[in-house]
Amino acid sequence: MIAKITAKSQVEQLLDQHDTWLFDCDGVLWHGSELLPHALETIELLQKRGKKLIFVTNNSTKSRATYRLKFAKLGFDVSVDDIFCSAYSAAVYLDKVINYPKDKKVLVVGEQGIEDELSALGYSSVMGSDPKFRQDYSEELSATVRRDLEVGCVLAGLDTHINYYKLAYAQAQLEDPETLFLATNIDSTYPSHGRLFPGAGTVIQAVATASRRQPSASLGKPSDTMMDCIKARFEFDPKRAIMVGDRLNTDMAFGRRGGLSTLLVLTGVDTEAAIADSDVKPDFFASKLGDLYELLD
Amino acid sequence: MIAKITAKSQVEQLLDQHDTWLFDCDGVLWHGSELLPHALETIELLQKRGKKLIFVTNNSTKSRATYRLKFAKLGFDVSVDDIFCSAYSAAVYLDKVINYPKDKKVLVVGEQGIEDELSALGYSSVMGSDPKFRQDYSEELSATVRRDLEVGCVLAGLDTHINYYKLAYAQAQLEDPETLFLATNIDSTYPSHGRLFPGAGTVIQAVATASRRQPSASLGKPSDTMMDCIKARFEFDPKRAIMVGDRLNTDMAFGRRGGLSTLLVLTGVDTEAAIADSDVKPDFFASKLGDLYELLD
Structure with missing residues (x-):
C-alpha cells in the first residue's frame, strides 16, 4: 500500500x-x-x-563546493559535508574501493565537477572541460585522435559540451580492454526549464555504443x-x-x-x-x- | 563450412x-x-x-550524387543509379512505404546527405546541417528548446557535428508519442584513419536514451x-x-x-x-x- x-x-x-x-x-x-x-x-x-x-x-557537473553555492544562492543553509554528488562518489570509488593509482590519469567525458572532485583526491584528468576538446569535427581533427597511454580509466557523466571529437577520443581510449570504463550515473534525463533534458545516461550510452562496452560501475544513485x-x-x-x-x-x-x-x-x-x-x-x-x-x- | x-x-x-x-x-x-x-x-x-x-x-552523410563524386575521385566508374545509401533508403521508406505526408517536416539529426535525399523526394527538413544548431550549449540556448509542431518525424543518423543542443531538440520532439522515430542505420562504428570512429548508432543511442524510445525502423543494412x-x-x-x-x-x-x-x-x-x-x-x-x-x- x-x-x-x-x-x-x-x-x-x-x-x-x-x-x-x-x-x-x-x-x-x-x-x-x-x-x-x-x-x-x-x-x-x-x-x-x-x-x-x-x-x-x-548531478556531476558541479563539485560539492560549487553545489553548496547553488544551495546558498537559493536560500538553503547547507554544509559541503552534507552534500554527496556522483562526481565525489566516483572519485571515492577510484581512491578507496579500487585503489586506482595516482600516477594514472582519468579521461573525463564530463564537466568541471568531476575534474574538481578527482583533483581533490589527488588525481589528474584529461579532456573534461579543456577547451582544446570543444572543437567542431573536421577530417584534420579526427586524424589527431589517439589513445593517451597515461590514461587508465574513462569516467563519463553529463557533458553539455559533448561533441563528436570527445566521443571519438573516449572510444579510442576504450579500445584498450585494460582501460576501465566508469559512469558517474545513468539517468537518461534531467528536469530543467519545465521539461526534460538529456541526462548523463545519454552521453554514457553514446560512449558505450561507440566503444561496444558498458561501464563496469555507475557511481551515482x-x-x-x-x-x-x-x-x-x-x-x-x-x-x-x-x-x-x-x-x-x-x-x-x-x-x-x-x-x-x-x-x-x-x-x-x-x-x-x-x-x-x-x-x-x-x-x-x-x-x-x-x-x-x-x-x- | x-x-x-x-x-x-x-x-x-x-x-x-x-x-x-x-x-x-x-x-x-x-x-x-x-x-x-x-x-x-x-x-x-x-x-x-x-x-x-x-x-x-x-553512410548517410552524403547523398548518392555526392557519393558518386567520391567514387569518381578514387577512379571508380560508377553511376548514381547503382548507389544505394541509407539516407536514400530512409527517404524512400517515408515516401513509398509509410506515405509520410509532404506537408509535414522531418527533424534530421544527421548531415547533408539525409537532407538532400529527403529534398529530392519533396520533403522539407529542419536541423540537420543548419548552422543555427551548431552552437555550444548555454542556459540561454537551452531555454529556447521546444517541439516544432510542423515536424512529425525524427530521422537520426551519423552526425559528426552532434552536440547537446541537437540532442535536446530531438528529445523535445520525441516527447510527442505521435512523432515517428527512424534511424538511417545502426552501425556503432565506422572505419577511418586506420581505426574505428563513432558510427550512426552512437548518435541514435544518445537520442534513444534521452527520449526513452527506440527507432521504429532502421533503414540501412x-x-x-x-x-x-x-x-x-x-x-x-x-x-x-x-x-x-x-x-x-x-x-x-x-x-x-x-x-x-x-x-x-x-x-x-x-x-x-x-x-x-x-x-x-x-x-x-x-x-x-x-x-x-x-x-x-
Whole structure:
C-alpha cells in the first residue's frame, strides 16, 4: 500500500519516524535555477526539528563546493559535508574501493565537477572541460585522435559540451580492454526549464555504443557505492531514515536498496501513473515536497 | 563450412556463380579517403566480366550524387543509379512505404546527405546541417528548446557535428508519442584513419536514451527495406547474387536475409576471430577484396 501524503497527521508521523532525511535535489528542491514551491520552508522546518539532512545528487557537473553555492544562492543553509554528488562518489570509488593509482590519469567525458572532485583526491584528468576538446569535427581533427597511454580509466557523466571529437577520443581510449570504463550515473534525463533534458545516461550510452562496452560501475544513485559512501560518513539507522526523490529507478531504488523508507515527489521526472508501471514502488508519495510544510502550517 | 578465398580456382568459381555483386564501400573499397589495395582493379575486373555491380552503403552523410563524386575521385566508374545509401533508403521508406505526408517536416539529426535525399523526394527538413544548431550549449540556448509542431518525424543518423543542443531538440520532439522515430542505420562504428570512429548508432543511442524510445525502423543494412529498394529497381536472382562487406552484423546479415551469398573481407570492422563469435556466418571470407584481382592476375 503506497500512501499519498495529504493530511497533517501523516506528516507528523513521517517526522516522528525518521531522524535522517536524504534528499535528491533537482526536481525535488528546484528545477534548474528555480526553487520549487515551499521546498525551502520544508527543509527549514526539518532543520528546526533537529533532523539530519543529507543531499544526494547525481548531478556531476558541479563539485560539492560549487553545489553548496547553488544551495546558498537559493536560500538553503547547507554544509559541503552534507552534500554527496556522483562526481565525489566516483572519485571515492577510484581512491578507496579500487585503489586506482595516482600516477594514472582519468579521461573525463564530463564537466568541471568531476575534474574538481578527482583533483581533490589527488588525481589528474584529461579532456573534461579543456577547451582544446570543444572543437567542431573536421577530417584534420579526427586524424589527431589517439589513445593517451597515461590514461587508465574513462569516467563519463553529463557533458553539455559533448561533441563528436570527445566521443571519438573516449572510444579510442576504450579500445584498450585494460582501460576501465566508469559512469558517474545513468539517468537518461534531467528536469530543467519545465521539461526534460538529456541526462548523463545519454552521453554514457553514446560512449558505450561507440566503444561496444558498458561501464563496469555507475557511481551515482542507485549504486551501493554512493550509499556506502554516505553510511561511512554518517552513522544512522536506515530504519529511521527516509530517501526523498522524484525518480523511481534511481532515488526510490537507492533508498530501498539501502533499507530506508522512500518518499516520491511528483515535481520531477515520474508521475503518479509511473508508479503503477514501475517495479520499484515508494512507501509514500506527495504532489510536491512543499506539501509537508503546507500541511503542517 | 566457411571458405577462405586463397586460390585462383575459388575466385573463378565465385565469378561463375554470381552475376550480381552488392558491395559495401567503407572498409571494403576504401578507408576514409584512402583506396584499399587492388580494390579498384577488382571492381574493374568485375565490370569487364559483365557483372552487375551495386554499391550499398550505410553512410548517410552524403547523398548518392555526392557519393558518386567520391567514387569518381578514387577512379571508380560508377553511376548514381547503382548507389544505394541509407539516407536514400530512409527517404524512400517515408515516401513509398509509410506515405509520410509532404506537408509535414522531418527533424534530421544527421548531415547533408539525409537532407538532400529527403529534398529530392519533396520533403522539407529542419536541423540537420543548419548552422543555427551548431552552437555550444548555454542556459540561454537551452531555454529556447521546444517541439516544432510542423515536424512529425525524427530521422537520426551519423552526425559528426552532434552536440547537446541537437540532442535536446530531438528529445523535445520525441516527447510527442505521435512523432515517428527512424534511424538511417545502426552501425556503432565506422572505419577511418586506420581505426574505428563513432558510427550512426552512437548518435541514435544518445537520442534513444534521452527520449526513452527506440527507432521504429532502421533503414540501412541489414534492414529489409534497403533490400526491397534494391530489388524493386534491379531484377536479379538472389541465388546468383553475392553481398561483399566488412561487417557480420550489417553486411553479412543483410546478404543472408536477402537470400544472397556472402563474402566477408577483413579490411574493415570484423576480424577472422569475430566470425567464430558471431551468430551470422559468411559463406566466404578473404583478407581483402583485392585478393580476387591478385589471385586471378
